[in-house]
Each structure stands twice: as C-alpha cells, then as structure tokens.
Amino acid sequence: MIPYGRQEVTQTDIDAVVAVLKSVNLTQGPAIEQFEQSVIRHTGAMYAFAVSNATAALHIACLAMELGPGDWLWTAPNTFVASANCALYCGANVDFVDIDPHTYNLCPEKLEAKLILAQKANRLPKIVVPVHLTGQPCDMVAIHALGQKYGFKIIEDASHAIGAQYKGEPIGHGCYSDITVFSFHPVKIITTGEGGMALTNDTKLATRLGLLRSHGITRDPALMTRPMDGPWYYEQVALGYNYRMTDIQAALGTSQMTRLTAYIQRRHDIAKRYKELLADLPLTLPAQNPDSYSAFHLYVIRLQLQRMTRSHREVFEALRAKNIMVNLHYIPVHTQPYYQKMGFKLGDFPEAEQYYREAISIPMHVNLTDAEQSFVVDALREAICS
Structure with missing residues (x-):
C-alpha cells in the first residue's frame, strides 16, 4: 500500500x-x-x-x-x-x-x-x-x-x-x-x-x-x-x-x-519529479505563487475531465484498486449536511465545488521512493488513458 x-x-x-x-x-x-x-x-x-x-x-x-x-x-x-x-x-x-x-x-x-x-x-x-x-x-x-x-x-x-x-x-x-x-x-x-x-x-x-x-x-x-x-x-x-x-x-x-528543512526539501524534490512525469497527461498540476515557498504537505492534481473518457470517481477507484491510497482534500464544508441545515446550498461557492469535482491528492511524503512514485505515475496514466 x-x-x-x-x-x-x-x-x-x-x-x-x-x-x-x-x-x-x-x-x-x-x-x-x-x-x-x-x-x-x-x-x-x-x-x-x-x-x-x-x-x-x-x-x-x-x-x-x-x-x-x-x-x-x-x-x-x-x-x-x-x-x-x-x-x-x-x-x-x-x-x-x-x-x-x-x-x-x-x-x-x-x-x-x-x-x-x-x-x-x-x-x-x-x-x-x-x-x-x-x-x-x-x-x-x-x-x-x-x-x-x-x-x-x-x-x-x-x-x-x-x-x-x-x-x-x-x-x-x-x-x-x-x-x-x-x-x-x-x-x-x-x-x-x-x-x-x-x-x-x-x-x-x-x-x-x-x-x-x-x-x-x-x-x-x-x-x-x-x-x-x-x-x-x-x-x-x-x-x-x-x-x-x-x-x-x-x-x-x-x-x-530538527529535520523540518530536510523534509520540505524532499517534498519539493518529489513535486519536481511529479511535474516532469505528469506533464503530458490531461491534468492540472499545482501552481506555485512566486511569492511563496510551499510546504507541499499535499500534492493535488486536478483531472481535466473534458479531455478524458473516465470520470473522477473511476480514476480515483482505479488508483485505490492498485493499493495507491489517494484521497480528496476536501469536501467543501458548505455542502456538508450540518452546514446545509444553516442555509448553505450547492452553487454558493462554484470554484470550490468545481475543485472538488476534479481534485485528487496523490502520494506525497518524505519516504516515498522513486520506484513508488513511478508506480503511482504509471497507474495514473493507465487509469486516465485506458
């Protein structure tokens, strides 16, 4: 896994x-x-x-x-x-x-x-x-x-x-x-x-x-x-x-x-490799603000669904089927039942809702090996293109 x-x-x-x-x-x-x-x-x-x-x-x-x-x-x-x-x-x-x-x-x-x-x-x-x-x-x-x-x-x-x-x-x-x-x-x-x-x-x-x-x-x-x-x-x-x-x-x-700086550098190295390996796929990769240096806690891709035949859920489940425990960060809070009881509804915040329809958090942690990262990329390629 x-x-x-x-x-x-x-x-x-x-x-x-x-x-x-x-x-x-x-x-x-x-x-x-x-x-x-x-x-x-x-x-x-x-x-x-x-x-x-x-x-x-x-x-x-x-x-x-x-x-x-x-x-x-x-x-x-x-x-x-x-x-x-x-x-x-x-x-x-x-x-x-x-x-x-x-x-x-x-x-x-x-x-x-x-x-x-x-x-x-x-x-x-x-x-x-x-x-x-x-x-x-x-x-x-x-x-x-x-x-x-x-x-x-x-x-x-x-x-x-x-x-x-x-x-x-x-x-x-x-x-x-x-x-x-x-x-x-x-x-x-x-x-x-x-x-x-x-x-x-x-x-x-x-x-x-x-x-x-x-x-x-x-x-x-x-x-x-x-x-x-x-x-x-x-x-x-x-x-x-x-x-x-x-x-x-x-x-x-x-x-x-004591290892924080090294952890952040390793996450940037992983992010750089993802950017290179995923460049040809119908994905939106994380944008980096030039004023910022991200901690890369998560690496979120967004599926360009209009260029794909598979759905968001199908890609997600295909990755999970290969024991790649992707996740989605996050379900917009205003769509939660507790908040909808307060009067919030679908359509209130369209950018956040569109993000939710496309986003997948793929593996990002300091002990992720190059071999594991390559496996994730290959599985993602297969899930999108097959």
Missing part, C-alpha cells in the same frame, strides 16, 4: 520519547517549552502554545479574540471542517469566501467583493481564517490589507504549512496575521502523534492563549484578583479548557523539528 501521506519516526525520535517516559514529567514539564522554543526559533514568532490538536488551537485562537454570539468568522469552503467549526464552538456565525482557481486558496478579490456587500449590510466578519491549503501560502499581503481596511482579525490556518515561506519569511512569523495555527497530526509534515500549536506576536493574545489551553487557571500574581494564600495558590480567571499537550508528544515534536 502506498498512502497519500505517512509520518516518519526515527530512532532519534523514539529515544527522545523514551527519555521523557523515564523522567519525572510526563505532562506539563520542560519538554513542552523546548518544543515551543524550537518552533519559535524556526518561525521568529514571539510566543507559541503547544496544544492537543490544531482544532483546539483554532478554538482558543477564536476565544482569545473574543469571538462570540452575533459575530462572524469567514474562511475558505475547501478546507477541513475544523476551520469553520471553531466559530460555532464560540456561538458565532460562519460564512465562506470562494477560492482562487489557480492556487485553491481563499481569493482576495472575492473576499473584497464580499466585504463591500457585508459592510453595507452591517455584517462584516470579526475574524477571517485563510487556509494555506496543501502548504501553499495564501496571498497574505492582500488579505492583511483588507483586514486593516475593514477591521477584521486574521487567523492563519497553517495546518498544512509549517516549513513554508511567504515573501522570504517562514509561515508562523506573523507579519500579516494575529495568530497562526499549526497541526502535528501524523500525516502532516512533522508529527507529535496528535497535536497543534498557536503562535502570536501579541502579548495580550499570548496571555489569553496560555490561560485558555489550561482551564483558565493561572499562578501568575499579576493576573490574580487577590493576594496569594500560599505557594500552593492558583486562580481560575477565565473559562478555559484542558487542551494541553503532553511532554511525550512534545519530545517527539522537538526531535522532528
């Missing part, structure tokens, strides 16, 4: 985890800060908060910005449901902005057009969540400029994009957003088993993120409402959650971070 994505766990990773298992701290120990600092060193962000998963990071990011009932969060429709669900957790409303047909990311032009209408209706978003789909950064300069004009905050959903760059700066640096979120799920670029992280350069937001990931509890005298009764004393000053990461997970993450 050749999966579309797969983690790499080395002996060094195992040794790092075993060292924690033999220590006195399995959770809330020094490994958490070591992992956070490794990500801070890579991105240049001021603050980082490791959490149990990226959904948790999105949730506390929204809460830190005081998203609540009556507020709106906008995101792209072709994303995992967590990018939108985080608003619903806060009691807020969700809407979507259609995608750019070339990058598959939230389209700044469509965003601006929607903002103009929303301003007239007094329904401007409080937060916009651009999603760096497949590891390709969004047009953050344009989105940030619109944020400054229309007054919304920005959470970068960079679940696919640790190791990516935008205008020469690493994603997570925070030049054009208020908070950036990473995911460390096993199929992502680096893994902690499950896990996520929220990064910010804003001290006030950092304080809130730190409280919200751990029950809203603090031992910081500066945040307390009355003098400490003793060294055991703590206060709950906010309604927080148990979204903490364990030291076991963090040790794995710190070890994996």
